[in-house]
Amino acid sequence: MPTVEQLRALIASDPNDPFGHYALAQALAKRGDHESALDAYDRCLALDPEDRYGYYHKAVALIALDRSQDARDTIELGLTAAKRHNDAKAGAELRQLLGTIVSRV
Numbered sequence: 001m002p003t004v005e006q007l008r009a010l011i012a013s014d015p016n017d018p019f020g021h022y023a024l025a026q027a028l029a030k031r032g033d034h035e036s037a038l039d040a041y042d043r044c045l046a047l048d049p050e051d052r053y054g055y056y057h058k059a060v061a062l063i064a065l066d067r068s069q070d071a072r073d074t075i076e077l078g079l080t081a082a083k084r085h086n087d088a089k090a091g092a093e094l095r096q097l098l099g100t101i102v103s104r105v
Contacts, residue, residue, distance in 0.1 A: 001027060018048035026057065034061040052082045052090035059097055068101050075101075 002010070007024040014020060025040035041058035044051060055078025062071035075098045082091035 001030075004028060004031075016047060018044045018051060018054070021047065022051065022054055022057075025054075025061075029057065029061050029064075034064045037061045038065075049077075050081050050085065052078050052085070052087055052094070054078075055081065056090070056094055056097060059094075063097075063101065071101055072098065 002023070004024065004027050007020060007027055011017070011020040011024060021040045021044035025037045025044060028034075028037040028040060038058060038061050041054055041061065044054045045058065048054065055074050059071040059074040059078070062068075062074060075094050078094045079091055079098075082088075082094060
């Protein structure tokens with residue numbers, strides 16, 4: 001996987017590519033920097049509001065930050081996008097993630 005610095009350079013060369021922001025968010029989350037990851041997920045989703053896995057992983061970061069309600073809201077947006085695209089796999093994964101939040105309460 002490219003380093004955070006490499007991903008930032010990639011984004012600098014093409015700031016409107018949602019995948020670059022998604023990849024940066026993933027790299028930041030992997031090293032435990034969930035706050036910074038949220039910024040990158042937000043940019044990814046602003047560029048591609050249909051990115052179901054952007055919603056999924058943003059919700060995971062929110063859960064890691066103990067922001068359950070924000071995670072629920074994010075999952076709902078992802079479920080709506082999954083439904084629009086008839087993406088049963090993403091929908092099932094998002095519902096499963098929602099279930100982990102509900103079971104924590």
